Amino acid sequence: MSSSVVRAVCPHDCPDTCAMHVSVEDGVATAVRGDPEHPTTAGVLCTKVSRYTERTYHADRLLYPQKRVGKKGEGKFERISWDEALQTISGKLKQIAARNSLAILPYSYAGTMGLLQGDSMSMRFFHKLGASFLDRTICATAGGNGYKYTIGARIGTDIEQAQDAKLILIWGGNPIASNLHFWMRAQEAKRKGARLIAIDPYRSLTAEKCQQHIALLPGTDAALALGLMHVLIAEDLLDHDYIQQYTLGFEQLKQRAAEWPPQRVAETCGISAGEVLGLAREYGLTARRGEAAMIRMNYGVQRVRGGGMAVRNIACLPALTGAWRHAAGGVQLSVSDAFPKNAAALQRPDLFPADLTPRTINMSTIGDDLLRDATSEFGPKVEAVIVYNSNPVAVAPESVKVAQGFAREDLFTVVLEHFQTDSADYADILLPATTQLEHLDIHSAYGHHYMMANNPAIAPPGEAQPNTEIFRLLAQRMGYDEPCFSESDDEMAQQAFNKNDERAVHFDWSSLKKAGWSKLRVAAAPFAQGGFSTPSGKCEFYSAAMQAQGLDPLPTYIPPYESVASNPQLAARYPLAMISPPARNFLNSSFVNVQSLRATEGEPQLDLHSADAAARQIVSGDRVRIYNDRGSFTALARVGDKVRPGLVVGLSVWWKKLASDCKNANEVTSQRLTDMGRGPTFYDVLVQVEKA
Numbered sequence: 116m117s118s119s120v121v122r123a124v125c126p127h128d129c130p131d132t133c134a135m136h137v138s139v140e141d142g143v144a145t146a147v148r149g150d151p152e153h154p155t156t157a158g159v160l161c162t163k164v165s166r167y168t169e170r171t172y173h174a175d176r177l178l179y180p181q182k183r184v185g186k187k188g189e190g191k192f193e194r195i196s197w198d199e200a201l202q203t204i205s206g207k208l209k210q211i212a213a214r215n216s217l218a219i220l221p222y223s224y225a226g227t228m229g230l231l232q233g234d235s236m237s238m239r240f241f242h243k244l245g246a247s248f249l250d251r252t253i254c255a256t257a258g259g260n261g262y263k264y265t266i267g268a269r270i271g272t273d274i275e276q277a278q279d280a281k282l283i284l285i286w287g288g289n290p291i292a293s294n295l296h297f298w299m300r301a302q303e304a305k306r307k308g309a310r311l312i313a314i315d316p317y318r319s320l321t322a323e324k325c326q327q328h329i330a331l332l333p334g335t336d337a338a339l340a341l342g343l344m345h346v347l348i349a350e351d352l353l354d355h356d357y358i359q360q361y362t363l364g365f366e367q368l369k370q371r372a373a374e375w376p377p378q379r380v381a382e383t384c385g386i387s388a389g390e391v392l393g394l395a396r397e398y399g400l401t402a403r404r405g406e407a408a409m410i411r412m413n414y415g416v417q418r419v420r421g422g423g424m425a426v427r428n429i430a431c432l433p434a435l436t437g438a439w440r441h442a443a444g445g446v447q448l449s450v451s452d453a454f455p456k457n458a459a460a461l462q463r464p465d466l467f468p469a470d471l472t473p474r475t476i477n478m479s480t481i482g483d484d485l486l487r488d489a490t491s492e493f494g495p496k497v498e499a500v501i502v503y504n505s506n507p508v509a510v511a512p513e514s515v516k517v518a519q520g521f522a523r524e525d526l527f528t529v530v531l532e533h534f535q536t537d538s539a540d541y542a543d544i545l546l547p548a549t550t551q552l553e554h555l556d557i558h559s560a561y562g563h564h565y566m567m568a569n570n571p572a573i574a575p576p577g578e579a580q581p582n583t584e585i586f587r588l589l590a591q592r593m594g595y596d597e598p599c600f601s602e603s604d605d606e607m608a609q610q611a612f613n614k615n616d617e618r619a620v621h622f623d624w625s626s627l628k629k630a631g632w633s634k635l636r637v638a639a640a641p642f643a644q645g646g647f648s649t650p651s652g653k654c655e656f657y658s659a660a661m662q663a664q665g666l667d668p669l670p671t672y673i674p675p676y677e678s679v680a681s682n683p684q685l686a687a688r689y690p691l692a693m694i695s696p697p698a699r700n701f702l703n704s705s706f707v708n709v710q711s712l713r714a715t716e717g718e719p720q721l722d723l724h725s726a727d728a729a730a731r732q733i734v735s736g737d738r739v740r741i742y743n744d745r746g747s748f749t750a751l752a753r754v755g756d757k758v759r760p761g762l763v764v765g766l767s768v769w770w771k772k773l774a775s776d777c778k779n780a781n782e783v784t785s786q787r788l789t790d791m792g793r794g795p796t797f798y799d800v801l802v803q804v805e806k807a
């Protein structure tokens with residue numbers, strides 16, 4: 116009997132990017148554990164990924180290429196050979212490209228965050244082909260842009276400092292579910308006397324365990340941040356020296372913040388003026404005492420119309436109080452820009468045909484865009500979609516339209532997957548992909564500062580192939596003969612990080628593979644002495660770049676598209692705000708088909724306040740219908756005080772076909788976009804609820 120432990124990385128879209136040890140016995144992965152030596156993983160994996168072998172050896176894994184034999188969406192397939200699959204796909208793509216290659220669209224997101232199985236060979240292929248570009252906006256571009264206008268790049272507080280904070284604002288995040296290893300450090304800080312305050316419309320698992328919970332209305336965070344600025348300035352809880360040296364536009368900001376006294380903020384946010392005052396004083400006084408005030412801002416704040424502005428406003432706060440001076444102070448939204456990734460080497464945008472004007476399609480409006488005819492403004496009708504690392508039919512907004520789009524008889528759809536997801540049901544050709552335990556990869560992270568290596572632990576089941584190999588084979592069939600199309604995964608991994616950058620000078624793929632992880636050379640307190648990467652080099656309270664984009668150059672409040680205050684006419688018919696943040700045991704729509712995890716979540720649930728439930732004669736356990744003009748879905752009511760009156764919460768993202776009505780929360784979400792970054796507005800939704 117042979118047994119070994121293989122160094123691997125959790126591939127999922129989660130800030131923690133854990134280092135894993137995979138135990139292998141006689142070629143079978145028997146257990147997956149957190150690497151005890153890796154500082155942020157600290158030997159712990161979340162419940163979902165601890166069950167990784169259950170997912171990997173799932174009876175429903177796709178093992179062979181298949182072609183559709185039923186109607187689109189019906190999910191009936193027949194096994195074919197790789198040769199037939201590749202021949203069909205390359206034949207069809209050649210045919211379309213001969214007319215207009217821009218009619219071909221890749222659709223991918225973060226099913227794996229690996230730099231190889233994510234976008235390396237795949238993008239080389241689509242660049243060479245001259246396919247449309249996909250704007251990958253579905254998660255984080257609104258906040259990312261708001262943060263970059265203010266700070267310059269997605270760089271922030273190092274999670275490895277968090278245990279030394281004395282105050283932590285957990286703002287629009289639910290780390291117990293979605294950032295567990297930060298939560299572990301926040302708990303350590305709490306044991307050492309820190310106060311934790313959750314800012315979240317929902318009493319999430321995390322909010323429940325914080326000393327204070329400020330339950331504002333969804334989409335009103337920008338106003339709360341303006342209120343905090345108002346009080347910090349009015350009560351002079353400022354670091355004048357930091358402001359003077361390292362910020363831009365304080366005088367203009369002061370005038371703007373003056374418009375937001377606590378009472379106005381309280382009315383906008385649906386909280387009390389005392390909560391605004393108390394929070395501002397606690398935040399300002401912590402820094403004044405020379406203690407660390409940290410903000411862990413997360414993506415929950417930016418899935419609304421004004422999401423970019425909300426992130427921008429919050430990102431201004433530590434520069435006012437000088438909280439950046441402390442390594443455990445400041446703010447973290449994402450640290451992904453700390454990694455000097457060499458995307459040009461991995462993805463080869465230079466292969467794009469020089470004589471072709473690129474066209475970009477936004478993944479967040481895929482429903483409308485699949486249904487659009489050719490126009491001079493839009494370009495050609497989409498004739499082929501190649502889906503990998505994503506499940507758009509379940510996760511993209513306004514699902515009715517998305518499903519209609521994928522059901523088009525004249526659309527050629529290829530899906531690369533582990534499982535027959537809701538999206539796979541619409542494929543013409545369905546290809547079996549390998550999982551993280553079966554392929555090689557290299558990873559950056561967005562919640563810590565380690566470069567990470569994933570070694571394959573087991574052989575692929577059936578005829579599954581890595582994404583990289585599938586696109587390599589397709590490139591061959593297309594006749595692409597540039598040397599980059601025959602590079603191995605190992606050769607690509609060597610190019611993943613830019614060694615000319617001082618943060619990664621020590622990057623060496625062969626040692627990384629053996630060690631599993633290696634920390635970037637980054638300063639513990641990134642902006643203690645300024646050094647922002649904005650155009651001015653300062654934290655920009657006033658942003659000329661925003662003004663050039665037609666945005667307000669100063670922090671402001673942009674109300675939601677759909678809320679009782681901003682759209683009373685709509686609210687007369689649909690009076691309840693709905694948010695659909697992730698369920699703890701799922702990762703977006705991944706893991707929903709893992710029996711033990713789905714059993715823990717039970718069925719789709721809807722949290723309702725007791726007053727809203729009583730008004731509709733609804734009690735816990737009732738099946739309810741949630742609807743608006745875009746669609747409807749059903750869930751089991753869970754009545755209580757986790758939500759404020761006027762708000763309902765449906766934890767997500769369910770596979771439609773595993774819900775009793777074959778629908779999920781995205782039936783009611785809209786394709787309207789955020790103020791910045793063309794992101795989706797998943798949490799900017801009004802609905803009505805009735806007993807089903």
Ligand SMILES: Nc1nc2c(c(=O)[nH]1)N[C@H]1C(S)=C(S)[C@@H](COP(=O)(O)OP(=O)(O)OC[C@H]3O[C@@H](n4cnc5c(=O)[nH]c(N)nc54)[C@H](O)[C@@H]3O)O[C@H]1N2
Nearest residue numbers: 287288289292293317333334413414415697699701702703
């Ligand atoms: N278990 C688990 N972990 C995950 C995921 C998952 O699906 N499951 N998904 C991963 C991915 S892709 C991402 S992007 C992250 C997402 O995780 P986060 O970045 O934490 O974001 P969300 O889960 O969308 O929202 C977090 C919290 O924000 C609250 N919220 C909603 N609207 C608002 C608002 O307007 N203002 C404020 N202040 N709060 C609001 C929600 O109630 C929720 O409790 O997690 C990653 N990790």
Ligand SMILES: Nc1nc2c(c(=O)[nH]1)N[C@H]1C(S)=C(S)[C@@H](COP(=O)(O)OP(=O)(O)OC[C@H]3O[C@@H](n4cnc5c(=O)[nH]c(N)nc54)[C@H](O)[C@@H]3O)O[C@H]1N2
Nearest residue numbers: 224225226227254504505506510531532548695703704705
């Ligand atoms: N209502 C609502 N909708 C949401 C959200 C929400 O909070 N509420 N969250 C949004 C957010 S933040 C995000 S990031 C998106 C996420 O949306 P997606 O990025 O689509 O994420 P998943 O749903 O996890 O789907 C990823 C798929 O990739 C597959 N996959 C994993 N690894 C590989 C691989 O190596 N090769 C191939 N070929 N396939 C692989 C998995 O099996 C899985 O089916 O959803 C968004 N949708």
Ligand code: SF4
Nearest residue numbers: 125129132133161164
């Ligand atoms: S999903 Fe997140 S917390 Fe869970 S193992 Fe992966 S990286 Fe770690």
Ligand SMILES: [Mo]
Nearest residue numbers: 128253254255
């Ligand atoms: Mo996400």
